[in-house]
Amino acid sequence: MARPRKFDREDVLNRMKLAFWENGFNDISMDDVGRITNMNRGSIYNAFGDKRALYLEVLEVYGDQHYGAAVKLIQHSQNTSSAVRDLYDAAFKSMEEGRTHWGCFMCNAAVEVAPVDTEVANLVTKYLTTLSTAFLNSLEESDQLTSQNDSPAMKYSKNPQNLAEQLTASYVGFNIMARTGVATASLQRISDSAVESVTS
Amino acid sequence: MARPRKFDREDVLNRMKLAFWENGFNDISMDDVGRITNMNRGSIYNAFGDKRALYLEVLEVYGDQHYGAAVKLIQHSQNTSSAVRDLYDAAFKSMEEGRTHWGCFMCNAAVEVAPVDTEVANLVTKYLTTLSTAFLNSLEESDQLTSQNDSPAMKYSKNPQNLAEQLTASYVGFNIMARTGVATASLQRISDSAVESVTS
């Protein structure tokens, strides 16, 4: 019936994910988008709307992929301590794969775009909240196990929500510092300290 | 000998500090700069060089003022716990004064500019390091007091450096989340948890 599309939507979104992640919203021009996706200007606007709409869609893809993976990783860990360790290990692995100073796309969006785009702000808040919630669930689960073992010191039950959001804040700060180019040794110490903070 | 300047350099830098802090580098045009400082284009370029040089100078002013104040605040606190509390109290106070979603200029620069400007990256790293160092000094001082009191549990002496950098990462994350517009209640929990992490 109609002319078929030449591009693969998922592939385009993933390419743009990497581009926006590394360079932010403002430093990627629509010419760049064309070059990166091998699409012409008109096709891009026809398929995705304007630049902002593309960015929003791409950011959601990132959120689903990366924060979704993080939440699953936390859920499948035996306890919060190893959950945090696994999370930071994944971050370090990502850096070693060539994304040394990229930080976290969601955190970057929080600084660059969220203040002038409520929809982006809502998206960022949503994914950060899922992370905090995953931490909280993990902490409460660990607490339950601890009390089953008749251990008197229920380490986290006092303020598990505070600690959960603290872990999120640390993770955000870690990523910002990674993007800035803070030394790996410092990042490693931050990671270690986060693990320690949930180790009995 | 020569025509005297009409503007006050310090005042201009402070005005631009607020503008760049709130809006970032890219969202402030040189027209904006002119409007904010009541200067003409040529005068600005004559006095400060180009936009990047102005930004760099302004960022350094911010660093000296705000991180300088933070370090002094930590030094003058009785122990690390109250130091952290005071630091976050100052942050909340700044928010209540109309800078609700501004975050921290240094952290914003870390995300927006540092990745494409090594000089900015170095500046950011420098001030973040001063903060970590202040935390570390405070922790070691607190530890010393604790051991003088013959208390067996020297809480922080195991990994004071890790904890110090963790406090910095948390502070950075806190500010990013504040800029995003995360609920005040969440920010308060992060603050509380940071204080708890250095309370015996």
Place this chain on the structure above:
DNA sequence: CTGCATATTGACTGAACGGTCAAAAACAAG
């Protein structure tokens, strides 16, 4: 008052930007 050094003024420039549009192209259905 004269000359000199510097600051101010604001119009100007070229480049880069996001976004538009009409024409051409590529399919499937009849």
Place this chain on the structure above:
DNA sequence: CTTGTTTTTGACCGTTCAGTCAATATGCAG
């Protein structure tokens, strides 16, 4: 082959941007 629908193509538009520059103004020294 014709028709209808959607995509592709790339030239084009108005705007905004950082930065420049020659003319003018303002002080001080002699």
